[in-house]
Amino acid sequence: MDMNNKEHMKEIENTFEAVRDVSLSNVERETMKKNVRLFMAEHPLKQSRIQRFLSRMRTFRIGLTISPVHIPHVRPAIASLFILIFVGASTSYAAEMALPGDILYPVKTVVNENVVSALAFSEEAKANRSATLALRRLEEAGALVVKGRLTASAREEIESRFEKHVEDFEMRTDLLARQERKIEVAVDAQSFLEAALKAHASALIEFSVVRPETEHELRSILAAVSDRVNTVESARTASERTIAIKVGEDIRERAAAKRRTVENEIAHSRSSARQTKAPQADTAVMTAVTASQGATTTSPAPDLILEALNAGSAKFEEGRYGEAFTAFQGALRAVQQDKLKHNARERLKLDDISGLPSHAMPQEKANKAQGAPVDMIQEDPGGVE
Amino acid sequence: MGSGKSHRHKKIEEDFLAAYDENANALFRHCFARVRDRELAKDIVQETFTRTWEYLAEGKQIGHLRAFLYRTLNNYLVDMMRKKRPVSLDAMTEEDGFEPADVPELPAEIREEMEEAVRLLSRLDDMYAAVITMRFIDEMKPSEIAHVLDVSENVVSVRLHRGVKQLREFWKERLLARPSTTRVQTPSDT
Numbered sequence: 001m002d003m004n005n006k007e008h009m010k011e012i013e014n015t016f017e018a019v020r021d022v023s024l025s026n027v028e029r030e031t032m033k034k035n036v037r038l039f040m041a042e043h044p045l046k047q048s049r050i051q052r053f054l055s056r057m058r059t060f061r062i063g064l065t066i067s068p069v070h071i072p073h074v075r076p077a078i079a080s081l082f083i084l085i086f087v088g089a090s091t092s093y094a095a096e097m098a099l100p101g102d103i104l105y106p107v108k109t110v111v112n113e114n115v116v117s118a119l120a121f122s123e124e125a126k127a128n129r130s131a132t133l134a135l136r137r138l139e140e141a142g143a144l145v146v147k148g149r150l151t152a153s154a155r156e157e158i159e160s161r162f163e164k165h166v167e168d169f170e171m172r173t174d175l176l177a178r179q180e181r182k183i184e185v186a187v188d189a190q191s192f193l194e195a196a197l198k199a200h201a202s203a204l205i206e207f208s209v210v211r212p213e214t215e216h217e218l219r220s221i222l223a224a225v226s227d228r229v230n231t232v233e234s235a236r237t238a239s240e241r242t243i244a245i246k247v248g249e250d251i252r253e254r255a256a257a258k259r260r261t262v263e264n265e266i267a268h269s270r271s272s273a274r275q276t277k278a279p280q281a282d283t284a285v286m287t288a289v290t291a292s293q294g295a296t297t298t299s300p301a302p303d304l305i306l307e308a309l310n311a312g313s314a315k316f317e318e319g320r321y322g323e324a325f326t327a328f329q330g331a332l333r334a335v336q337q338d339k340l341k342h343n344a345r346e347r348l349k350l351d352d353i354s355g356l357p358s359h360a361m362p363q364e365k366a367n368k369a370q371g372a373p374v375d376m377i378q379e380d381p382g383g384v385e
Numbered sequence: 386m387g388s389g390k391s392h393r394h395k396k397i398e399e400d401f402l403a404a405y406d407e408n409a410n411a412l413f414r415h416c417f418a419r420v421r422d423r424e425l426a427k428d429i430v431q432e433t434f435t436r437t438w439e440y441l442a443e444g445k446q447i448g449h450l451r452a453f454l455y456r457t458l459n460n461y462l463v464d465m466m467r468k469k470r471p472v473s474l475d476a477m478t479e480e481d482g483f484e485p486a487d488v489p490e491l492p493a494e495i496r497e498e499m500e501e502a503v504r505l506l507s508r509l510d511d512m513y514a515a516v517i518t519m520r521f522i523d524e525m526k527p528s529e530i531a532h533v534l535d536v537s538e539n540v541v542s543v544r545l546h547r548g549v550k551q552l553r554e555f556w557k558e559r560l561l562a563r564p565s566t567t568r569v570q571t572p573s574d575t
Contacts, residue, residue, distance in 0.1 A: 032427065036434045
């Protein structure tokens with residue numbers, strides 16, 4: 001907040017201070033109290049059968065309107081278990097599909113997700129769980145915008161939960177990155193979340209381009225995602241700088257394992273593309289064609305992925321295993337981003353709406369997408385230095 | 386209220402009247418800041434208490450009475466504003482809408498500041514006006530606001546942040562609109 005804003009806030013607060021002095025006069029307060037007492041006399045208390053039953057329950061107090069279940073002094077995990085039993089397995093299952101604004105949504109977020117999170121013990125598992133939940137919020141935003149139900153309150157709900165999950169993720173990966181033997185685990189998680197956030201944002205931007213009326217609805221969510229992409233990316237880069245100077249057998253093995261993962265992912269991606277035979281299936285190949293023609297692309301080109309892979313292999317041969325690891329990680333991130341973007345587009349039914357796969361988006365629309373509120377949709381070069 | 390009442394009923398009545406003594410002024414202040422009319426604010430506060438009592442009279446339980454009162458008040462205000470919306474709050478300008486003149490004991494300077502505050506609030510979106518009033522006038526903590534509105538603390542933080550942002554914009558507009566002789570000097574002016 002700059003000085004100007006501080007001055008404004010001070011002025012605003014001073015202004016509100018004057019309202020704090022407003023009060024009822026004694027006569028007004030007593031007159032009103034008399035009226036309220038009269039009303040109370042006309043409407044005496046009665047006790048329902050449910051209340052008589054509930055009053056016998058000393059351990060738990062259930063307020064049917066104030067909050068669904070109020071259980072003082074009971075540990076959250078036990079409370080969750082209680083609610084799970086209370087709402088029943090079928091409700092819990094049905095809640096999995098609920099979206100913000102649905103009756104069962106609190107069951108999904110408060111019960112189901114907390115119960116599953118409580119089962120994650122290691123920092124790594126907890127970080128991954130937070131990443132999953134953050135991405136789930138973005139999927140919900142996508143589902144709601146497709147249905148035309150992304151209201152202001154749903155947006156706020158999603159944004160606040162999204163922020164909370166990513167903050168939790170960042171805190172946990174930071175802890176992991178401080179441990180010498182866990183830093184690669186931290187980078188792995190950071191790299192995946194970065195790719196996934198970029199993929200989701202890219203698909204949502206594309207959606208807002210083909211359905212311009214949703215641009216306003218998605219703007220704040222995209223801005224929040226953009227901020228988080230930056231923080232996750234910075235943290236990942238910082239962790240990679242530490243890994244890059246690592247030497248020894250341990251990092252050599254980790255780099256070799258990472259290369260195998262990238263090769264498998266690329267092979268898997270090619271095989272899926274061949275099986276579907278849909279024109280848009282091999283997005284990596286098609287994106288390369290588009291890129292070679294100078295058109296805008298929102299997915300990493302396969303030649304860049306291969307370049308990152310080859311750069312990593314060269315460093316590996318030179319014995320620079322730490323650098324090789326980060327290069328392979330970059331290639332993996334690019335493959336993941338491409339795959340996740342494809343999935344996100346499918347969920348948003350983008351091909352059905354626009355009639356065009358992403359790589360065939362007209363130049364004008366693609367340009368518009370690039371000029372959208374977030375600057376994260378450029379291709380990931382795969383960490384090639 | 387009859388003598389044949391159970392101990393439990395007596396306790397509820399006592400608690401409710403104690404809640405009246407503790408909260409009537411604060412609720413009135415909150416309401417006045419948002420509706421800009423002293424008589425209307427009194428009616429709404431009274432209605433808030435009678436509605437809350439009706440709820441209790443039906444045998445239902447209230448965990449946190451103060452939060453419930455604020456929530457009832459807020460719901461009532463939102464309903465009322467929604468019904469009034471076609472008239473447009475913008476039409477309630479400084480010339481015709483705000484009437485604190487029936488509070489003769491207030492010094493002119495304070496009255497002017499009050500006018501300013503309620504004008505600013507009236508321009509805010511309802512959802513932001515509620516949290517800004519609770520935070521800056523009722524001096525409630527974000528956790529308490531969250532409880533009243535039945536939303537998470539994060540949602541309250543987001544609303545506060547956006548509400549303050551809107552207020553700053555309105556404030557800047559007012560500064561620009563003021564004649565230069567009366568304009569409040571800011572560091573950027575020097």
